[in-house]
Amino acid sequence: MSFNQFRLSSDILKGLKDVKIESPSTLQKKIFKAVQEGSDLVINTTTDDRPEVGYLINLLNDIAKSDRRQGTKGIILAPDSERAKFLDEWIWAIGYHASIESACITSDGDPKKKLNALSAGPVVVVATPEEFSNLLEEGKIIFREVQQLIVDQAEKVENWDAIDNISTRIIGKCQRIFTAAKDSKELRDAENKLLTEPELVTLAKKAPEKKKEPEITKDLTQYYINVPPRSKISTLMAHLDNNKSDTVVIFTASRRTADRLYKILRKSNRRAVSVHQQLNKETFDERFNRFTTNDVQHLIIGDMTAKDLPLEHATQVINYDVPEDVNEYKLRAELVGDGKATRILSLVSKQDREDIQTICKSFGYAPEEVPLPKSVKDKVSSGKKGKKKSGKQSKSRNNKRGKSKKSNSRQKESGKHHGLPRPTFDQLEGGRTGKKKEEKGLVGFFKKLFS
CATH class of the missing domain: 3.40.50.300 (P-loop containing nucleotide triphosphate hydrolases)
Structure with a gap:
């Protein structure tokens, strides 16, 4: 240091x-x-x-x-x-x-x-x-x-x-x-x-203290944003725009997601570095020191536990991917509880909901919801309006498509369909693959859980 x-x-x-x-x-x-x-x-x-x-x-x-x-x-x-x-x-x-x-x-x-x-x-x-x-x-x-x-x-x-x-x-x-x-x-x-x-x-050795499990109290500054489909990256960027002076640690579930976010942040002229477990010590220390010396403003963590980070200070911790392990969430929250960060924010998309629900059950209470940034909300709203308008045009297209049904069925029967399955946007945005299950909504879950 x-x-x-x-x-x-x-x-x-x-x-x-x-x-x-x-x-x-x-x-x-x-x-x-x-x-x-x-x-x-x-x-x-x-x-x-x-x-x-x-x-x-x-x-x-x-x-x-x-x-x-x-x-x-x-x-x-x-x-x-x-x-x-x-x-x-x-x-x-x-x-x-x-x-x-x-x-x-x-x-x-x-x-x-x-x-x-x-x-x-x-x-x-x-x-x-x-x-x-x-x-x-x-x-x-x-x-x-x-x-x-x-x-x-x-x-x-x-x-x-x-x-x-x-x-x-x-x-x-x-x-x-x-x-x-x-x-x-x-x-x-x-x-x-x-x-x-x-x-x-003094540096005199003290008697070893009994290891305590990480604890989270209700007065800890915890927030979450309920992220609509295909909006996690835009939500993160809008949130960073609204907090331009903050020094931010962003946790992701994979090296691939961390590297992708790094490229996106750099293209938008934000000062950032990304670190992960596969870096050699020299490269890791060089990148990490750039963050701790305020040379860069954003530190992106890929598939690493918070306990391995010698972090001294950050304005906020962001869970781009909510951790699957409750203990890992507590370790990240301890960065806030120890005064090393000011608040912790989780971006909760469809694929993160099961994990955040498990975490909230463990705590016995829910974090406070932060409204979706206005720019993202406007973008989602305009997208819904566009779908309604295109509904009228789809009827005329159905007649044209009817003619091609026969040729499509022939391709399926003959096994000559060459198209590859396309991944969902959730799979591209987050570090984990979402589970297919019926969701009732995060806000509704919290109301049911804590009523």
Whole structure:
């Protein structure tokens, strides 16, 4: 997964590219998301991973997107001068294109120059605790706009009184973040003083949870469209036209249907990719990443289960073909339930009705019906009118056809009929062959089922 998932400023992305950091690790990704929640954090760095990639790009990204650059927004306390200088250089490199500069306060250098640098209100300060605390006392400096106070490698801190003094000079709400490679009594005591109900961010293995069956609640945003014969593709296209800004995942029952939809969407100048199980990993990742990085707007899935998709976000999930398996529908709906998508919509044609009925019986309630798009409704209505007009003309044609009946019967008797059976439109549109049975209508079924 690339940093594009984090919606970073283009300047910060350039900085990451400059230092050859192409994608976040699992821990860095967890840190980034936890920092965005805004609560106090203790980050357990038991691995060799670099936590600063997780917590600093969040801070730098906020600064890069801000119109106002006056005032200190972040304070980072390092256990020694070497670490402080490393972080200062790292911030300069990542923030170079966004013109983000930091002040580095250590035991080195002229105290007056360092005090002047602090008085100028640098947007980020990297410092060793004791030196920084003494300068704040001397200059009687307070901070009103600090968003984050970060104690890096907290297990190495020897003087917590200095950090406590720095913390008291921050006025207003401030997120406090500690990173530590191991637990210690000093760290726990510091948590009690400086942190408020901190969340632990770690890669430590948790006890395996009992696997739960996917569940769907009534408050889940579920819809369906009752699709007339020969109208599934036009219904899909009209629905996409009515939701032009949405990022959409479209599930189909076969690779063939997915490829066909891809061609139709591309011909209508829509940005789309299709994936299926027969793709090699490199091609699959390339196409999937184009969707997750917003290079394309529509992802078409052919004959794949939702559990195999590392999907992070989509505006909506569309069942072009309603899944035959209830559990698969639940997995797709979980993309919505987990906040990875906003709603799920099923296009229900004649061949999908038995499957949607089975799903609804399993839930005990029905999704909400969405009206057929107006353009499709008008097209269906005009088609019905055309059939009525052609009925009058058919009578005159019957007389002409009567003459050919004898020749047709001769062909059948002699076994010389060369015509091939023509597939129904439903077979062409969907991924599965419809079953021949008398249908009473989807709306009527729902009323009967839930009355």
